[in-house]
Amino acid sequence: MTLKPWREIAVPHDDVLKGTFQQAEFAADLSRVHAGTANAEYQNxxxxxxxxxxxxxxxxxxxxxxxxxxxxxxxxxxxxxxxxxxxxxxxxxxxxxxxxxxxxxxxxxxxxxxxxxxxxxxxxxxxxxxxxxxxxxxxxxxxxxxxxxxxxxxxxxxxxxxxxxxxxxxxxxxxxxxxxxxxxxxxxxxxxxxxxxxxxxxxxxxxxxxxxxxxxxxxxxxxxxxxxxxxxxxxxxxxxxxxxxxxxxxxxxxxxxxxxxxxxxxxxxxxxxxxxxVATEEAFEIVRRRLFSSTNDPLALESVCRAFADYYIDNRDDFPQETQDSKYLKRLTHAYPIHPEVFDRLYEDWSTLDNFQRTRGVLKLMAKVIHRLWKDGNNDLLIMSGSFPLMDADTLNEVLYYLPQGWPPVIERDVDGERSETWEIENKDTRFGSVQACRRTARAIFLGSAPSTSSQGVRGLELERVILGVAQPGQQPGLFKDALRRLGDRLHYLNAANNRFWLDTRPNLRREMEERKRRFQDREDLFPSIRERVQKSFARDVFGGIHIFTGSGDVPDDWALRLVVLPPDAAFSKSGQSLAIERATEILNQRGEQPRFKQNRLIFLAADYDSVGRLKDHVRTHLAWRSIVSDYKDNRIVLDNLMAKQAQASLEQAEETVRRMIRETCKWLLAPVQEARPMNGKGGGLSEVKWEHFPLNPGAQNWSQEIERVLKENELLISEWAPIHLAKVLKDWFWKDDAKDTSALNVWQQSCQQLYLPRLKDDAVFQRTLAAGAESREFFGFAQGKEDGRYVGFSFGRRASPSLDSSLLLVEPVTAAGYAQRDAAARAMEPAPGTTGPDASLPRAKGPARPADDAPPSVRKRFYSSIEINPLRAKEQFASLDDEVVRQFTSRFGVNVSITIEIRANSDTGFDEGLQRAVRENCNVLKFRSAEFEDS
Incomplete structure (x- = not known):
């Protein structure tokens, strides 16, 4: 059965329909009646x-x-x-x-x-x-x-x-x-x-x-x-x-x-x-009789009231408990066509205002409301709190008359009118706009909270009562709850606490927060905050260094595996060219003004282009809430207890949102690769650098482990390498032409430099691969050097733990096998020790073979140096020493470097107490082993 709107059942009096009533008509004047000069409705x-x-x-x-x-x-x-x-x-x-x-x-x-x-x-x-x-x-x-x-x-x-x-x-x-x-x-x-x-x-x-x-x-x-x-x-x-x-x-x-x-x-x-x-319940009939002349369809009236009562019972969890009582149907019938909730708000809330007359004030206000709704063709089933046409000048002036100063901007900005936030939301979201969910909800909150004051212990309407003032049979209460949540994010004067909602003439904390958000700039405020949080999210389980939002000059060009986190303004997009690739390419090719050589040691993490905007907005929100809470604690702003709790709760929520958004935004793992064909005389060469991209799981507990997982699964990072794979790399790239051996250290270093070679986690992976292949004669042989065509410290097919240094050679297996055979034969022909004369040139029939490295060359293993530093140019000379000497050692694996600085200072007149105190404190901060002043 189709339910009829109130305008098809209840007929207002002519003066209400035409809007010809005057304010004085609602004020009964006993003296004028006694004098015979009152209008007809009071005089007759x-x-x-x-x-x-x-x-x-x-x-x-x-x-x-x-x-x-x-x-x-x-x-x-x-x-x-x-x-x-x-x-x-x-x-x-x-x-x-x-x-x-x-x-x-x-x-x-x-x-x-x-x-x-x-x-x-x-x-x-x-x-x-x-x-x-x-x-x-x-x-x-x-x-x-x-x-x-x-x-x-x-x-x-x-x-x-x-x-x-x-x-x-x-x-x-x-x-x-x-x-x-x-x-x-x-x-x-x-x-x-x-x-x-x-x-x-x-x-x-x-x-x-x-x-x-x-x-x-x-x-x-x-x-x-x-x-x-x-x-x-x-x-x-x-x-x-x-x-x-x-x-x-x-x-x-x-x-x-x-x-x-x-x-x-x-x-x-x-x-x-x-x-x-007058009792409140009796006011229903007073108002109805004064404003409405008749109801022309009692059955339709009963159907509407019954539909509302059933609707409340069917959705019992969304409405106040009183609606579940059978008496509420009687209230609906007695109040028709005005919803009882309207009377409750006017008689319980508005009547507390000094100049709002209970029955007379209700009559005046409702006459204007009914006139405007009738004129606009309102088709609500009942006149509800959400029906109030606050965009109408007459209705608005009537309610503002009873309220203190400051309410017009609240209504115009947050409640009703073409420039209000509610209209804007509904225009963009037809789900809300189809039933005016935002406007109706804001009107209901206004009607129930405008008469309240900040001194009241409990303010505002409960959620269930807000829904009671707006929802009609056939509509989903959840839609209005969604609208209320949206309003909570957008409105500047809407407050909420303990499941209650109210409007106030003071801007809420959200407006203060929104205004503060505008103060924060991307590079000065947002990026440092994001950087700090990203830094805390990483552990150095995989990478030798993690560089967050740093320029190319600050990313070392060394042998360690490094993760470079690109800033949010260099985001990645699968749909087209992105700044992430440009920025990553710049860092891959250059270290500051110098070319970068260890390109295969860099992995990049980039933000998702579509999520960066939301991340920056959430970070701004977090910074704004943090500044509000800080100002409150430092007594720079005054908040009541409720607002202070709201600010703290909003800060905590913003922190969690930023944490989640950073994971969702910094999601693209970028790895540079090159395709290559070995130069074997049949052509070959390198392709352009390609960028492979893989999304990370934002729900992963450990970010570093998640990155390692993605790299390993996509064979972009190798933590365990089989000797057969190393042998193939050697065959394709290092044992070429007449070269049948190559430096092991060079192979490792080339794997760190060339994007077409496998990317190993570290040199330990390489050394384990060498050790695993040592016992087999299928992969490679070892030598500690080569002199006059002979391998020094040659080993082939024997267990070994080779040390990765500049002398270690990897020998092609066929070559190693031939050399081993010739070497064995040569050693068999050598005379026994102490033999002279003609038999000295004959091979020895028995006895152990002499190892090839019986007489290793002298190896220098330690370095010492000292230098006098000009104290006036100490900073400049320290930098030169680091670049020209220290880094020669630190760039090599297996080299341990220690530097000790000795400072002596003498003064004929002695050092004053201020100088001594400053030097001691600074030395303590810099963790000097000793720092003492002496008498002589």
Whole structure:
């Protein structure tokens, strides 16, 4: 069944539809009605009761008044004490029209039932006196038919009895003193049945200064009048008084107002029936009757309300607990076409504002809302919190009237309007835009949080209540939750804590964070932060050095395997040419201004081009939150406890997000390779450098191990090498033409330099391969050098642990086998030791062969040096020593270098304490073994 929108079921009154109502029309004015000058809906008894919903409290009050005027009991004094806008004046008007009897009771909707309940067939017409504390002036007499009337009691007597009635209190009126209760009882008795309506009495009495008499008497004389009047009413069984007092001292105004309220409450409290007219639930019907003329399809109305009730039950986890009660269906029906949540927010939240009148304020606001929604063709099933057209100037002005300064930019920026964030989000995301999810959610939060203040312990709406104000049957609550999350990321005035959401005129911490984000620059702030985090993510398990965001001059050209992490602005993209390849090629070819030789020792890690933007944004966010938390801890900014906790939580979340994003962004492993064909006389050569790229798993626990895994799986890094593979490399590239042996150290060094050769993890891998191939005669032989065509320290097919130095040669296996055979034969022909004469040239038949390296050449294994340094040019000379001497040793494997610096300084006059202290501290920081000053 298709559910009908509210506009097809409920019909607003013409003045609401046309927008012709005036603000004053919602303000019932008792004096104007009494003077016959009010508009028709208040002046005409039948129209008044037609639009008046008789609440339970009003019914009981009218019942008491009917009984009192009929002499059947009832309360003589009734105090109407409610909050501002609680319906006091409206209730007095009901009593006024009932007592005046200007229209038959049968024409007054709801009144016949009251008369029947009281057992009254026909209510006698009563005299009615209206005393308006705002209209009356304490220091200005009123002239009626030539008679000057000065006081409230003079006015009361004239209204009830004219000139004869006034004569009873004329002296008291002239002197400004209260008449006694007997005089007042006589006055009431002569003109009963009668009704006295006193409105805004506090506003009148608070104008009297203590000890100072005015035309209308004094503060004390007016209090005495109230006391005497309430006592006199007890003596007249057909007289009744209704008086309205404010509910709180705050509404009374000044200190004199508070004192007047206290005093009047005391006197009325001696004999009264305290009555509070309107309950919140009854306000539903009051508003509906005043704003809507009829509902033309009761079945459709019931279907809509039932659909909402079922919707709430089906999604019980997304809505407040109260919606699961069967009574909520009744609330929906009674409030239709306005959602009960709207009434709850207006009566519970907005009514706490000083100038928001409960029923009258709701009527004024909802009249503008309904007019605009009707004009715009709104098709919501109910008028909900999310339906409020805050982009409408009239509606916006109405709500802003009750709020403190500062709300217009909140609404225009975050809530509603074509320039708001909510509109922008919905325009870009049709999933939200199709149901106005962002606007409706922001409106609901505004309606429920705008009246709150920062001093409140608990602020804002719970998530479930936000959803209650926006979601309709057929819609997924999760969609609005998603919208709320999006708003949390974008809005500047939206706050959230403990599953509650509220808008505030102060920019939230997010706006402060967004503004601070703009301060951070890529190279000065972002890259160092990213670099620090990347550095912490690596362990040197695989690489001899890890160089993060460094230039080519800072990446050594040595034999160690090095990982170069390219900066974010040199990102990699599979879809086309990327700066990563350009930057990596630059580092691969050059070390600063010098050419790079050990190219096969470099592996590169690059950021993903599509992720760099998000990474930089998250890093900016992290830096902004960190600066806010730091400023708070250093007392440079002031935050309340809630905001401080939010800032800390946001910082922690930002840290985790950056950590995750760095892993997701720095994901491309780049390895330079070349394809080559050996130069064997049939042509060959090298291809251009190619870059192989492989993604890393961002979820890997150890980044270094993940890189090693990817390199090994794709044969870009070798940690275990079989001798057969080494033998092939030797055959293809080193045993060429007439060269049947080659330097082992040269093979290792060439593998570090040439991109077409295998990339070994380190020289230990190479040495293990040599040792593994030593026992076999299939791969290579060894020699420690070559002199006059003979191999020194020759070994072939024997277990060995060769030392990788400049003398070690790798001999082609066929050549090694032939040499071994010739060498064995030669040694067999050598004469035995000590043999001379003709037999000396004969081969020895038996005995062990003499090793080829019995007489090794002298090898120099140590180096010492010393030099005098000019102290004025020490820095320059140290740099030259490092480049020209030290690096000659450190660039060779297996060479251990130690450098000791000795400093002597003498002074004929001695060293002062400041110098001694500075030198000792600096030597301590630089970890000198000893640093002492001596007397001589």
């Amino acid at each position: 008894p039948a129209l008044f009761f037609q639009r008046t919903f008789i609440t339970e409290g009003m019914r009981l009050l009218l019942d008491s008044v009917v009984k009192r005027l009929s002499g059947r009991g009832g309360d003589p004094v009734i105090q109407l004490q409610t909050a501002f806008g609680g319906g006091k004046t409206h209730t007095m008007l009901a009593v006024y029209h009932l007592a005046k009897g200007e229209a038959p009771a049968s024409d007054l909707q709801g009144v016949p039932a009251i008369l029947d309940a009281a057992g009254v067939t026909e209510l006698p017409r009563a005299r009615v006196a209206v005393l308006d504390g705002i209209k009356s002036s304490p220091n200005q007499a009123v002239v009626r038919d030539g008679q000057s009337i000065r006081t409230l009691w003079g006015d009361l007597a004239w209204q009830l009895g004219g000139a004869p009635g006034y004569a009873l209190v004329a002296d008291a009126d002239a002197s400004g003193t209260s008449p006694g209760k007997d005089v007042l009882a006589d006055l009431l008795g002569r003109h009963a049945p009668c009704v006295i309506l006193i409105d805004e009495l506090v506003a009148y009495v608070r104008q009297f200064e203590e000890g100072k008499a005015l035309t209308g008497g004094s503060f004390d004389s007016n209090l005495s009048f109230v006391q005497a009047l309430t006592e006199a009413l007890k003596a007249v069984p057909t007289a009744v008084l209704l008086a309205s007092l404010q509910e709180s001292a705050k509404e009374a105004g000044s200190q004199r107002g508070e004192k007047a309220l206290d005093s009047l409450s005391h006197y009325f409290g001696r004999i009264q029936a305290l009555w509070k007219p």
